[in-house]
Amino acid sequence: MVRLTRAQQQARTRASVLAAAADEFTEHGYAAAKVDRIAERADLTRGAVYSNFPGKRALYLAVLLDLVGRDGGAPAEEPPASAADALAAFARTWLDRLPLMDDSAGRLRLRSLDGVLDHGRVLASLARLEALLLATALEKTGPGRRVRLAELVLTLLDGATHRAETAPGSGDPFDVVQACRHLAGIDLADTWAPPHLPFVAPARTCADAWSPPEEPVDEITGAAGAADGLVVVLGAHRLGAAEEAVRSAAPGEQVTIAVVTGDREETGRLVRLRLTDLLTCLRRVFTPEAWRHVRLVLDDDARIAAAIGLADPDDETEAAVRVRDGLVIARAEGRGAGHAAGSARTGATS
Structure with a gap:
């Protein structure tokens, strides 16, 4: 035995x-x-x-x-030719999980959270990060910010998912796919100009040793995370600030987004569920090159948070450091931390 x-x-x-x-x-x-x-x-x-x-x-x-x-699917082998093709493929991938009318496991296949928990603020924060991840990939297909487009597409697909739960069998998924394709041609006059950024306090310059934790995994590509570049730690209520770091980083600079939560068992699992589900769809449409300079780490054990000096991170955490050649050269905490650290120009960026 x-x-x-x-x-x-x-x-x-x-x-x-x-x-x-x-x-x-x-x-x-x-x-x-x-x-x-x-x-x-x-x-x-x-x-x-x-x-x-x-x-x-x-x-x-x-x-x-x-x-x-268990719903991985085959990863994309080549990038989509256009934003329209990308959105149609993304919609098809998303809608593939919709259950049939007589599927007894339909609520599970839909990842239904109706009546399960009241985490509206976390879900709103997650929605902004999800839109950024989709937009980052879409922006590789053409110039301009695509966050509002990504938000619109995700809203449409979330609505289709909710309809499948409340009125199974109604609606035509092919119509939803075509609608997502045509949304790529809408001019949403999308610009990046948050009104609070000019009032964000500048980052503190420093020259501190950088000792990142071993093997923090990038949820997007599976590569090691927390390399040189901009490292921003965001609580579950502050995930929308990820774009501030991405837009403020120097051209070509690596941005690592580390997500922390104050409740690993529920909030942490909710964050991991939503992001894993989204990334599973994205990887079937876009190649890893779409997120070449963006990494996402779910910092369950707050190891990256500890590495940048945060003793007790929670859902409201917003902090960032800029790392170069093994040294932390800029630090910022509070609202706008990612923007402050990303905007700190302390010499040429490698």
């Missing part, structure tokens, strides 16, 4: 709980699901379930994350 290590036993228990929870949520939905029944399905005690997940919400989010992790 093979004796399992403690880590192997924990992994087996966790897998059993996730499988049982997926069945429970599929059969009863989130609201009517019971932790006691999940434990019974997994042939475990209620305590064993809670030893792995602090509550039903965290468990539901973990089930959705597990589902997203």
Whole structure:
């Protein structure tokens, strides 16, 4: 008989709980699901379930994350020829997950959060970061800012997803794809001029040693994150400030966006779920070159935050450093930190 290590036993228990929870949520939905029944399905005690997940919400989010992790799809082999082609392909990829009318796991396939949690502020913040990630790729297909276009497309696709949940079978996905294609031709007069940026305090210059944590993974490409360049740490309520860092960085400079949360089990899982889901779609349409100078790290353990000197980051955190040749040469904290550090011109950028 093979004796399992403690880590192997924990992994087996966790897998059993996730499988049982997926069945429970599929059969009863989130609201009517019971932790006691999940434990019974997994042939475990209620305590064993809670030893792995602090509550039903965290468990539901973990089930959705597990589902997203198995929905990788084939990555794009070449960049789209135009913004219109890119948006049509992105819409098709997004809509592929819509369930059939008789799909018993439809709510899970839709990543439904209706009635699960009240994180409106986090979701609004995430929406701005999601639009930036899509826009960054779209901007490689032509000149000009494309954030408003990205916001419009994501709004349309979110609406199609909500309709699939509340009125399954209604609407034509092909019409949605065509609408997204045509949105690329709309002139939204998109400009970048936030009114508060001229009033942001300048970054502090310095020459501090830079010791980034080992192997922070870029969620976009899988490469190592936190290289030389601009490193901005943003809490779950401040993700919209990522664009300030991206737009303020010097041409060609690497921008690393590190996301931290004050509640890893729920807010952290929500952030990871939404971003993983979006990036899965984006990678099937755009090649990694689309985000050549942007990296995204989900800093669950706040290791990057600690590396830049933040002792206790939370959902309101906004801080940034500029790194060159192994030294931190500029620091900023508070609103506009990414802009301040990115705008700090302390010599030629390599």
